[in-house]
Each structure stands twice: as C-alpha cells, then as structure tokens.
Amino acid sequence: MGKVFVKSFGCQMNLSDAERVVGLLGEDGYGPTPEVAEADLLLVNTCAIRERSEDKLFSLLGEWRQLKREKPDMVIAVMGCVAQAMKDEIRRRNPAVDVVVGTHNFHELPELVAEVRRTRQPITRIGRLRDAIPDDMPTRREGGLHAWVPVIYGCSYFCTYCIVPYTRGPYQSREPDAIVREVEGLVAEGYREVTLLGQTVDRYGRELPEPTSLSALLRRLHAIEGLWRIRFLTSHPLDLDEDLVSTVAELPKVMEYFHVPIQAGCDRVLAEMKRGYTVAQYLEMVAMIRRIVPDATITGDLIVGFPGETDEDFEGTLALLDKVDFDLNNTAAYSPRPWTPAAKREDQVEDVIKAERLQRLNEKVTEGSHRNTRRQVGSVQEVLVEGPSSRNAAILTGRTRGNRVCYFPGGPEWVGRLVQVRITEARSFTLRGELLVPAPSLA
Ligand code: SAH
Ligand code: SF4
Ligand code: F3S
Numbered sequence: 001m002g003k004v005f006v007k008s009f010g011c012q013m014n015l016s017d018a019e020r021v022v023g024l025l026g027e028d029g030y031g032p033t034p035e036v037a038e039a040d041l042l043l044v045n046t047c048a049i050r051e052r053s054e055d056k057l058f059s060l061l062g063e064w065r066q067l068k069r070e071k072p073d074m075v076i077a078v079m080g081c082v083a084q085a086m087k088d089e090i091r092r093r094n095p096a097v098d099v100v101v102g103t104h105n106f107h108e109l110p111e112l113v114a115e116v117r118r119t120r121q122p123i124t125r126i127g128r129l130r131d132a133i134p135d136d137m138p139t140r141r142e143g144g145l146h147a148w149v150p151v152i153y154g155c156s157y158f159c160t161y162c163i164v165p166y167t168r169g170p171y172q173s174r175e176p177d178a179i180v181r182e183v184e185g186l187v188a189e190g191y192r193e194v195t196l197l198g199q200t201v202d203r204y205g206r207e208l209p210e211p212t213s214l215s216a217l218l219r220r221l222h223a224i225e226g227l228w229r230i231r232f233l234t235s236h237p238l239d240l241d242e243d244l245v246s247t248v249a250e251l252p253k254v255m256e257y258f259h260v261p262i263q264a265g266c267d268r269v270l271a272e273m274k275r276g277y278t279v280a281q282y283l284e285m286v287a288m289i290r291r292i293v294p295d296a297t298i299t300g301d302l303i304v305g306f307p308g309e310t311d312e313d314f315e316g317t318l319a320l321l322d323k324v325d326f327d328l329n330n331t332a333a334y335s336p337r338p339w340t341p342a343a344k345r346e347d348q349v350e351d352v353i354k355a356e357r358l359q360r361l362n363e364k365v366t367e368g369s370h371r372n373t374r375r376q377v378g379s380v381q382e383v384l385v386e387g388p389s390s391r392n393a394a395i396l397t398g399r400t401r402g403n404r405v406c407y408f409p410g411g412p413e414w415v416g417r418l419v420q421v422r423i424t425e426a427r428s429f430t431l432r433g434e435l436l437v438p439a440p441s442l443a
Pocket of ligand 3: 009010011012013014046047048049080081163164167168
C-alpha cells in the first residue's frame with residue numbers, strides 16, 4: 001500500500017477537492033499519511049488568490065525537491081488553482097514536479113501518477129474550464145462531525161481583482177440529487193453538520209437544465225434525519241435574496257450565519273471592482289437580513305489597497321465597520337493577479353501604504369469581534385461539541401450557531417452532542433463558558 005501526504009492551500013473548496021482526490025487514490029491502494037517522510041506521493045493543492053499563496057507553494061516544492069533527492073521513487077503532484085493557471089511554468093520553476101493536473105480533471109490524478117511510475121516521464125494534464133466535473137466521487141474525509149460539501153463550482157462574476165474565474169471557470173452546480181445522496185451518506189457515517197460550498201453559493205442551481213435554488217436545496221437537506229446543522233458559504237450580496245433569508249429563518253437546522261463579503265466601503269472602489277452594488281445597497285441587504293433574522297451573524301471579507309484607493313476611500317472601509325455590526329471580517333492587502341484588469345492599472349497603491357492600512361483595518365476588525373463576543377457574555381449558546389481542546393483534555397471545544405469557537409470544562413461523554421453553554425468570558429475571537437446540565441434536549 002502506498003502513502004500519500006497532502007498539503008492544501010487556499011479555500012475550503014480546495015480542502016474538499018483534496019478529500020475527493022484522496023478518496024480516489026484510496027481505490028488505487030494509497031492511504032493518507034500525516035508524515036512527509038513516510039509518503040510515496042506528495043500532493044499539493046494550490047491557491048492563486050494572492051501572490052503570497054504562490055510563493056508559499058514554490059518554497060514548499062523546494063523542500064520537497066530536496067526530499068526527492070534522498071528518495072527518488074517519490075512522486076510529486078500539483079493540483080488546484082495555480083496548476084490550472086500556470087501549467088508548464090510550475091515544472092519550469094521546479095523540475096522535480098512529476099504531475100500537474102487542473103481544477104476540472106483532478107479525478108485523473110491517480111491514473112497520471114500510475115503512468116509516471118511506469119514511464120518515469122513527467123505529465124501535465126489540464127482540462128478545459130467548461131469541462132464537467134464528475135459527481136459521486138469517493139471522498140476520504142478526516143472524520144469527525146463536520147463535513148464540507150461543494151454545491152456549486154466556479155464563478156462567472158469576474159470581479160476585476162480576482163483570479164478565480166480564470167482558475168475555476170464558469171458556474172457549474174451539482175445536481176441536487178447527488179448532493180442529497182452525499183449528505184445522507186455523511187449522516188450515516190456519523191457526520192452531524194455540513195457546510196455547503198461555493199464561491200457564490202447563493203447562486204446555486206440557477207444554471208442547471210432544471211433550475212433550482214439554494215433555498216430548495218436547504219429544504220431537502222433539512223429533511224434528512226440525523227443531520228443537525230447546515231451552513232453555507234460564500235454568499236454574494238447580489239444573490240442573497242429575501243427568499244433565501246426567509247428560508248434560513250424558517251429552518252431550525254440552518255444556522256443563522258451569513259458570510260457575505262462587501263470587500264470595500266467606497267462606491268467608486270466597489271464600481272471599479274465590478275462588485276455590482278453600492279454601500280447603500282449593501283446596507284439595505286443587511287437591514288433585510290436583520291429584519292427577517294434578528295440574531296443573524298454576519299461576516300465578510302475586505303480588501304485594502306485596491307488600485308487608486310485613496311486615504312479617504314480607505315476611511316470609508318473603516319467607517320463601514322461602524323455601520324454594519326459584522327461579527328468578523330477576513331482582511332487582505334490587494335495583490336495584483338495575472339489576467340485581471342485591476343493588475344494592469346498604473347495607479348497601484350504602494351506596498352507600505354497597503355501594509356499600514358491593513359494593520360489599521362485589522363485592529364478595527366479585532367475590536368469589532370471582541371465587542372461581539374463581549375455582548376454574548378451571560379447568554380446561553382447552543383454548541384456542537386467537537387472534542388477536547390488541543391491544550392487541555394478537560395476543556396471541551398465546539399462552535400456556536402454563529403460559528404464562534406467556544407471552550408468550556410467538560411468530560412468526553414459530551415463529545416458529538418449538542419449542548420447548552422452559558423457564556424462567562426469573551427476573548428477577541430473566542431468564547432469561554434460553562435456547560436448547563438441538564439441541557440434541554442436539542443436533537
Ligand atoms: N467569492 C467570494 C470570495 C472568494 S475569494 C466573494 O465574492 O466574496 C476570497 C477572498 O479573497 C475575497 O473575498 C477577497 O476578499 C480576497 N481576494 C480575492 N482576490 C484578491 C486579490 N487579488 N488580492 C487580495 N485579496 C483578494
Ligand atoms: Fe472572485 Fe468576485 Fe467571483 Fe468572488 S464573486 S470568486 S471575488 S470573481
Ligand atoms: Fe485559492 Fe482557488 Fe480557492 S485561488 S481561494 S484555491 S478557488
């Protein structure tokens with residue numbers, strides 16, 4: 001039996017693709033290993049969203065090249081967004097790479113690895129972005145209570161800063177029956193929570209031959225007995241409509257959690273990003289969510305230093321954080337990406353200014369997060385208990401409905417259960433609390 005070591009960079013879609021590839025490799029006799037030194041196959045699933053993610057890839061491949069010198073039979077394979085976009089350049093920069101496979105044909109990886117072992121010749125095989133991604137692939141997950149489930153691949157928005165449409169291609173929703181089958185299978189294996197994935201997950205189903213919607217899918221999944229929690233991400237403000245928000249309000253197993261990035265707090269920058277909405281429209285959407293789901297958790301992503309962003313524009317992004325009570329935001333300094341229109345602009349913001357803005361933004365995001373955790377002190381939260389915390393076996397950890405990590409004292413008998421926790425302490429990003437026993441039955 002061979003051993004495969006997998007490293008995934010980037011988003012949850014990459015984690016999910018990696019789980020599918022490891023599942024397929026299992027059929028070829030490969031088992032996963034957490035030890036690089038034990039592996040016969042080293043596989044990296046790459047991310048191209050920022051230059052830094054590419055840099056990390058090439059430094060990892062540098063390390064692997066050294067390892068291969070000592071173990072020449074080892075096969076090095078590269079999949080994911082950088083593989084799709086950079087193709088032959090990967091091997092030009094690191095000749096130790098044996099297999100390069102794209103985002104739409106990663107299911108061919110086991111076959112390509114076998115071929116390399118036979119011929120000792122490197123292979124690059126990149127599918128077309130319009131190719132259908134096969135369904136019902138065997139999937140090898142880490143185990144546990146929570147599973148990622150892709151529902152819509154690709155993105156057709158072409159925001160001017162973003163490489164994803166060039167690496168993942170246009171929208172491609174999975175058939176609802178295949179998703180329901182997969183989730184039923186997960187529940188049978190003991191999973192209790194799923195997160196439905198897509199770059200704009202709230203657009204799910206619209207382009208299928210028989211059009212459907214995320215709301216309709218949520219209703220079908222909600223009916224699966226033994227499934228306790230459903231989340232979905234990432235939402236796009238243009239696609240998050242009242243129907244979906246009302247469905248979230250109506251279905252108790254669907255967490256009242258919306259990851260719906262605004263990206264910037266200035267109308268001119270939003271227009272130049274081609275996001276398709278203004279700050280006022282975003283605020284209306286937030287008001288709509290709060291009207292229908294008063295205790296909704298809203299999170300997002302923000303970019304600083306988009307080309308042409310002035311100090312005043314940036315102040316708009318800071319001011320936004322006073323207007324929208326975000327639970328949390330992921331933040332990033334703009335990074336010019338190949339093919340994207342924004343990268344060709346001449347009014348790029350200097351790196352030092354980007355770094356300064358990012359630091360100020362991060363401070364404010366952290367403050368906002370802490371304000372939110374503090375507000376929860378004294379409240380009772382439903383937590384799905386994942387296991388003991390990594391530092392102390394007597395402390396359990398799990399997530400609230402709003403996706404906050406929460407720590408509280410308790411024994412192993414609570415793992416895998418839904419419990420009620422009274423929040424006693426707020427850290428910047430996490431909660432501390434005490435288990436309420438007996439907990440009212442939750443599931
Ligand atoms: N589809 C999602 C986001 C996918 S990419 C959406 O539309 O919101 C995840 C995040 O990476 C984006 O939300 C954005 O904040 C960030 N990002 C994308 N391209 C970037 C770039 N060129 N530079 C810096 N951050 C970027
Ligand atoms: Fe990228 Fe925009 Fe698509 Fe999100 S919506 S993946 S930011 S192009
Ligand atoms: Fe990165 Fe590709 Fe995801 S660029 S963020 S791995 S879709």
